[in-house]
Amino acid sequence: MRHALLSVVVGLSTLAGGCKSIDMVELQPTIEEAPALASAVRVSDPAQSNQLVSGFYEIQAGAWRWTAPQFQVLLAAPRAAATRGAQLVFEFSLPDPSIASLKSVTVGATINRLQLPPETYTTSGLHEYRRDIPASALGAPEVSVAFSVDKFLTPPNDGRNLALVATAIALEPK
Amino acid sequence: MIRATRGAYWLAPIALCLALYWFGLKTWFEQDDFAWLNLRNHVVDFHSFLWAMFSPLAQGTVRPWSERGFFMLFSSLFHLHALPYHVFVFFNQFVNIALLGMVTLRLTKSEIAGFAAPVLWICNLVMVTPMAWVSAYNEIQCATFLLLSFYLFLRYTETGRKGFYWAQWVTFLLGFGANEINVVYPALVALYAILLARRYWLSTLPMFVASAGYVLLHGLSVSSEASFYYDMDFRARSLIRTLQYYWRLMLAFSTYADSRQWHRWTANLAVIVLTLTLLGFGAWQARRRRFLPLFCLGWFGIALAPLLPLHNHLTDYYLFIPTLGIAMLAGNAIGTAWRTPWVRPAAIGLALLYAVPSGLIVHRNMKVLFERMDRARLLVESVAYAKHIHPGKLILLDNVDDELFWSTIYGSPFHIFGWNDVFLTPECAPLIKPDPHLGRVDPYVLPASAAAQALDQGALVYAVENRKLRNITRTYTAVLRSKPAPPLASLVQLGTPYFDSQLGDGWYQVETGYRWSSGHAIVYLPGPTAPGQKLSVHGLATEQETKLGPLHFALTIDGHPQPVHEITAKNADFTFEYVLPADLIGRRKIEVAFTLDRVLRIPTDTRDLGLVFGEFGVQ
Numbered sequence: 001m002r003h004a005l006l007s008v009v010v011g012l013s014t015l016a017g018g019c020k021s022i023d024m025v026e027l028q029p030t031i032e033e034a035p036a037l038a039s040a041v042r043v044s045d046p047a048q049s050n051q052l053v054s055g056f057y058e059i060q061a062g063a064w065r066w067t068a069p070q071f072q073v074l075l076a077a078p079r080a081a082a083t084r085g086a087q088l089v090f091e092f093s094l095p096d097p098s099i100a101s102l103k104s105v106t107v108g109a110t111i112n113r114l115q116l117p118p119e120t121y122t123t124s125g126l127h128e129y130r131r132d133i134p135a136s137a138l139g140a141p142e143v144s145v146a147f148s149v150d151k152f153l154t155p156p157n158d159g160r161n162l163a164l165v166a167t168a169i170a171l172e173p174k
Numbered sequence: 175m176i177r178a179t180r181g182a183y184w185l186a187p188i189a190l191c192l193a194l195y196w197f198g199l200k201t202w203f204e205q206d207d208f209a210w211l212n213l214r215n216h217v218v219d220f221h222s223f224l225w226a227m228f229s230p231l232a233q234g235t236v237r238p239w240s241e242r243g244f245f246m247l248f249s250s251l252f253h254l255h256a257l258p259y260h261v262f263v264f265f266n267q268f269v270n271i272a273l274l275g276m277v278t279l280r281l282t283k284s285e286i287a288g289f290a291a292p293v294l295w296i297c298n299l300v301m302v303t304p305m306a307w308v309s310a311y312n313e314i315q316c317a318t319f320l321l322l323s324f325y326l327f328l329r330y331t332e333t334g335r336k337g338f339y340w341a342q343w344v345t346f347l348l349g350f351g352a353n354e355i356n357v358v359y360p361a362l363v364a365l366y367a368i369l370l371a372r373r374y375w376l377s378t379l380p381m382f383v384a385s386a387g388y389v390l391l392h393g394l395s396v397s398s399e400a401s402f403y404y405d406m407d408f409r410a411r412s413l414i415r416t417l418q419y420y421w422r423l424m425l426a427f428s429t430y431a432d433s434r435q436w437h438r439w440t441a442n443l444a445v446i447v448l449t450l451t452l453l454g455f456g457a458w459q460a461r462r463r464r465f466l467p468l469f470c471l472g473w474f475g476i477a478l479a480p481l482l483p484l485h486n487h488l489t490d491y492y493l494f495i496p497t498l499g500i501a502m503l504a505g506n507a508i509g510t511a512w513r514t515p516w517v518r519p520a521a522i523g524l525a526l527l528y529a530v531p532s533g534l535i536v537h538r539n540m541k542v543l544f545e546r547m548d549r550a551r552l553l554v555e556s557v558a559y560a561k562h563i564h565p566g567k568l569i570l571l572d573n574v575d576d577e578l579f580w581s582t583i584y585g586s587p588f589h590i591f592g593w594n595d596v597f598l599t600p601e602c603a604p605l606i607k608p609d610p611h612l613g614r615v616d617p618y619v620l621p622a623s624a625a626a627q628a629l630d631q632g633a634l635v636y637a638v639e640n641r642k643l644r645n646i647t648r649t650y651t652a653v654l655r656s657k658p659a660p661p662l663a664s665l666v667q668l669g670t671p672y673f674d675s676q677l678g679d680g681w682y683q684v685e686t687g688y689r690w691s692s693g694h695a696i697v698y699l700p701g702p703t704a705p706g707q708k709l710s711v712h713g714l715a716t717e718q719e720t721k722l723g724p725l726h727f728a729l730t731i732d733g734h735p736q737p738v739h740e741i742t743a744k745n746a747d748f749t750f751e752y753v754l755p756a757d758l759i760g761r762r763k764i765e766v767a768f769t770l771d772r773v774l775r776i777p778t779d780t781r782d783l784g785l786v787f788g789e790f791g792v793q
Contacts, residue, residue, distance in 0.1 A: 024591065025254040027562055028555035030636060031644040053649055074652050112656050142648055144656035 037076040037142055040170035051075065053144065057160060064093075069163045072146045078173040081138040087172045088116065088145060090129040092164040099124040102151040107164070110146045112137045133171070145169065183285070187271045187292040192264070194296060194533060197540040198305040199264065202256045202551035206309040208585035210245035211254065215590065217246070230395035239351040240312035254554070254590070259308045266314050267305065271296065273321035278502050280328050281466055284509030290525070291505030297529040298501075299426050299536050300493040306543040312353045313494040319349030320359055320495060327363050331371040339377060346381060350388055355495055357385040358476050365472045369465035402611035406483035413482045420478060424493055424500060425449070430531030433538070444527060451524055452500070455507045466506055473499025486611075504528075549641075550582040556643035557588060557596060560636060568595040568633040568672070570620060572646060574602045578638065580609070583618055594687065595670070599635065599650070600625060600660075616791070617667065622660030624672035629654065631671075662700040662763055665791035678765070682781060688714070691784040693773040699792050701761030702754040709752045709766060713787040715741045719774050727785075729768040732758055741785075754792065766790060 034050060041048045043056060043065045055071025078086050094105060099122070107129050108118035114137040121127050137143070149163035203211065217223045226246065227238045235241075244262075252258045271292045279288030295301075304310040323345040330338035349356035360381035367375035407413075422428045425448045428441035456467035477496040484492075504525070511521035553571075560569055574583060579602070588596040597620035606615050620628060629635070635650040636643040654660075666673045669687040680695025699709070715725055720743040727739040729752065736752045758764050773782040 025558050026555050027559040028552055028642075030556050030560050030563075031639070031642050032563075033645045033648055037648065050649070053653055072653065072656075074649050110656065113658065140652070140655065142652045144649075144652040146656060 037074060039076040039078045040168065040172075041073060041075065042168050043166045055147075056166070057162075060165075064165050064167050066160065066162045067092075067147070067149070067164045067166045068161050069149045069152045070146065071163075071166075072144060073169050074142055074144050075169065075171045077138045077141055077143055078171050080173065081133075081135065081171065083135055084174045085135040086133050086138060086174055088129075088131045088133055089168075089170045089172055090147065090166070091126070091168045092129070092166045093126045094121055094124050095165060096124045098153055098162075101153060104151075105164070106150040108148050108150075110148075112140070112143050132174075138171075143171070183289060184272060184275065187275065187289070187296060188268045190293060191267060191271060191296045194536050195264070195301065195305040195540060197544040199257065199260045201260065201306045201544050202547040203254065203308060203587075204547045204550045204581045205307075205585050207245075207307070208582075208587040208590060210241055210309060211249045212586070212590045213242060214246040214249050215592075230392075234392060234395040235354060236392075236395070237312050237351060237353060239348070240315040240353060241309070244311065244315075245308075256308070256551075259311075263305070263308065263311050263314060266311070266318060270314060270317050270321060273318065273325060274498060274501065277321055277325050277328065278505045280325070280332070281502065282506045282509050284506070284512070286512045287502075287505035287509030289505075290508040291501045294504050294525065294529060295497060295501035297532045297536065298424065298493075298497050299429060299532050299539065300424065300490045300497055302536055302539045302543065303489075303491040304494055306540055306547070310491050313491050316349060316353035316356055317495050317498065319345050319352050319356060320362070321498065323349065323359055324363065324366075327366070327374075330377075331367070331374050343381070347384065354388070354392060355477065355480060357388055358480065360385050361476045362473055365476065366469050369469050369472075403487045404484060405486055407485045408483050412485050416482045416485055416488065417478070419488055420482075420493055420496075421445075421449070423490060424497055426528055426532030426535060430535055433535065448524065448528055452503060452507070455510070456503065459506075459510075467503050470499045470503035470506065473502070475499075546577065546581050549578055550587070552641050553578065553582055553638065553643070554587045556636070557593075558591065560634065560643065560645075561591070561593060564634055568597070568628050568631070569593075570597055570599045570625060570628065570633055570635045570650075571643075572599040572601060572635055572637040572650065573605075574598050574638055575605050576607050579606045579615070579618070580612075584613065597625075616665045617789075620672060621663030621665065622654070623663050623675065624670075626654055626660060627675055628672045662698060664700055664793075665789060666697055666699065667789055668787045678767075680784070688786045688788055690781065690786055691768075692782050693784045694767070694769045695784065696765060696767045697790045698763050699766055699790060701758040701764050702792055703759065705756055705759065707754050708793055709754055710749060710789070710791045710793050711752075711768075711787070712749045712789045713785045714748070715746045715785055716774070717743070717746070718776075719785070720746050722772070722774075725785075726771040727768060728771075729766065731755060731766055732761075732764040 037051055038048060041051050043052060044059050044063050046059070051074045052065075053072040053074055055068040057066040057068070059065055088109065088111065090107070090109070092107075098105065104120050104122045106118050106120040109116045109129070109131065111133055114134070116131045116133075119129055152161045152163040154161050213226050217226050227242045228236055230236050248259050248262070274292045274295060275288045278291035279285065282288065304313045323342045326338045326342035326345060329335070330342065346356070346359050349359065360378055363381065364375055364378040367373075367378050422441075422445055425445050427444035427448070431438075431441035431444070452471075456471055459465070459467045474496045477499065478493070481492045508521050508525060511517040557569060557571070561567075571583075579598070583598065588594070598618050600619055600622045603615060603619050608615055625633075629647070629651050633647075634645060635647045637646045662676055663673060666676050668677075668681070668689040669684060671684050676698045678696025678698060680692045682690045682692070709731060711729070719725055720741065725741040727741055727750070729736045729739075729750075731752060731754060734755050739748070739750050741748060770784045773784055775782065
């Protein structure tokens with residue numbers, strides 16, 4: 001018993017002595033944000049995935065992603081956008097099965113609380129949604145763009161709501 | 175026994191303990207640990223040291239050796255490095271293992287029993303929490319005092335030497351500083367004396383006086399406020415149901431069967447077989463006028479009895495000390511069976527029927543606790559890093575789930591570092607399952623309006639990812655700005671600067687955790703969302719103010735006058751509640767204004783001071 005007690009005392013004293021200069025707690029590095037955002041995002045670029053805020057599924061074939069009916073992206077405002085405005089450009093495609101099933105798809109967007117006019121698409125293939133953005137909506141260096149789509153597919157045994165096949169989103173200078 | 179065999183005899187149970195609970199050395203902290211780790215920050219002088227060591231806290235408990243002193247000593251030496259805490263806890267448990275072996279050996283005169291008892295005890299799944307969670311160390315320490323006291327009493331009854339008796343008194347009295355369950359010790363020794371050492375039973379009576387005195391003092395210190403988890407139900411049906419729950423838990427097989435989703439009858443069968451074996455052995459021995467098994471069963475019952483009325487707080491580690499009795503009983507049974515060779519396989523089989531499932535559950539549960547506390551460690555260490563690289567910045571945590579909230583955030587680990595500016599984003603609130611019996615989630619969440627203001631002032635947002643924190647400030651800010659303006663916060667914490675947009679006239683600058691009002695001040699809140707909701711106002715009148723006589727607090731809610739409250743020294747730390755008028759339901763903004771009938775002037779201060787406030791909230 002005496003030996004055990006002695007061992008505990010010696011052990012603790014050694015630990016205490018050795019730990020005199022220890023920090024309060026160890027530091028666990030965090031993942032800090034990239035220094036700058038891009039004003040154009042290719043959704044297939046993993047390095048830009050931090051700008052895809054919500055509503056994007058996995059990269060497919062290294063080139064595109066399915067979106068959910070609501071999706072959101074973060075873009076840097078182009079130079080001088082705060083005085084001249086900019087153009088929002090969204091490149092996407094509608095596969096044949098989507099149009100065959102849904103007949104038409106309407107895409108709308110909101111940028112910094114400003115609702116942009118929606119557009120309806122009735123054909124399959126590549127499309128572009130392009131809108132002028134007034135300078136008043138581009139005061140901040142980074143802007144959030146929220147898209148909404150009125151119809152979508154829900155494939156059986158998938159669980160996802162598939163709206164559009166997105167390829168790129170950008171704010172282009174005027 | 176030769177020396178090597180003797181060494182193995184004593185070390186094998188310790189080695190088994192290490193093997194089973196290895197993860198316990200690697201676990202970190204959680205829940206109550208953070209409050210205890212923060213305790214030493216409240217010690218500034220000898221008086222506050224005495225308060226920290228001996229004032230009743232947490233359900234009126236006073237555990238200076240196993241909680242207050244232990245945490246204050248270790249946190250001052252090792253801060254938040256958990257390994258030394260666990261090494262100490264393990265050493266203490268090794269002492270318990272040795273003591274249990276020694277006590278059983280003396281009681282049974284059987285080396286097999288002296289070996290089997292600690293082995294079976296270690297295998298029990300109720301060891302998991304005390305071996306992994308530092309706040310449950312009090313169970314381990316209390317077991318040491320009880321076993322040591324009982325060992326000394328045994329030596330006293332064997333030798334008649336008074337020195338053992340008085341040494342037992344010392345360890346018994348010290349045991350009160352470990353855990354209040356120590357009060358049962360006189361009943362344990364009295365039962366032993368009555369059954370097995372009749373000559374000595376009178377010598378146990380004075381210890382009842384000590385326990386009664388402790389119960390009286392403890393009763394005075396326990397809060398009279400109703401508490402769901404510590405509600406006591408003394409009805410026979412409730413007590414039996416709780417006893418049944420603990421008995422099944424102790425025999426382990428049913429927990430294992432549930433985890434494997436086996437049929438209920440397999441668990442019931444195993445429980446019945448093990449129960450009949452233990453009780454049958456006790457009855458058989460009693461018929462032969464051998465009362466040791468009765469004493470062991472009595473140990474279980476006596477040590478568990480004070481905890482049986484706690485019907486809403488069924489906790490595995492409450493069995494830590496009661497199971498010592500069953501371990502001695504099982505050791506005695508195995509030791510007795512060993513003398514008859516043809517009974518040995520049955521004894522081994524029954525021991526394995528209990529020990530194997532229990533050991534498997536121990537392994538699984540230790541891993542679960544390790545992983546949960548490791549998440550707590552990663553969160554706290556990551557926030558520490560963020561604070562290190564962004565000094566002075568408020569931090570908002572996003573994507574905090576229910577488990578991480580209740581195991582870590584709720585214990586306020588950041589207060590240990592003096593950081594009162596780490597909050598959750600409003601988006602976390604729906605991820606957390608509220609527990610009204612435990613406490614409110616609101617104070618930990620920064621409402622959207624306050625978050626927007628904090629972000630304008632340079633706050634940072636970190637999302638909890640798998641094992642990392644990711645800085646998402648830019649994304650979060652951009653998304654927040656793209657949304658419609660957030661509603662007013664329903665809880666305004668006046669001790670932080672992030673609710674300034676909801677304050678009208680009459681407020682001074684934030685001080686440490688509170689804010690002074692003038693004689694008249696205004697707060698803006700959202701209207702109630704449902705009938706019956708109340709406005710809650712928490713504040714404090716200083717001693718200087720109450721000395722001058724009663725102070726009158728008159729409040730209006732959007733122009734509706736409310737009953738005037740009188741504030742005296744008796745209710746100086748007040749929380750007033752007002753039912754919100756039904757016509758305000760759904761209103762975006764209501765004005766809450768109050769007026770005091772006098773203000774305080776301090777010679778060195780030019781302000782007209784009203785009261786100190788903490789919160790205004792709609793609940």
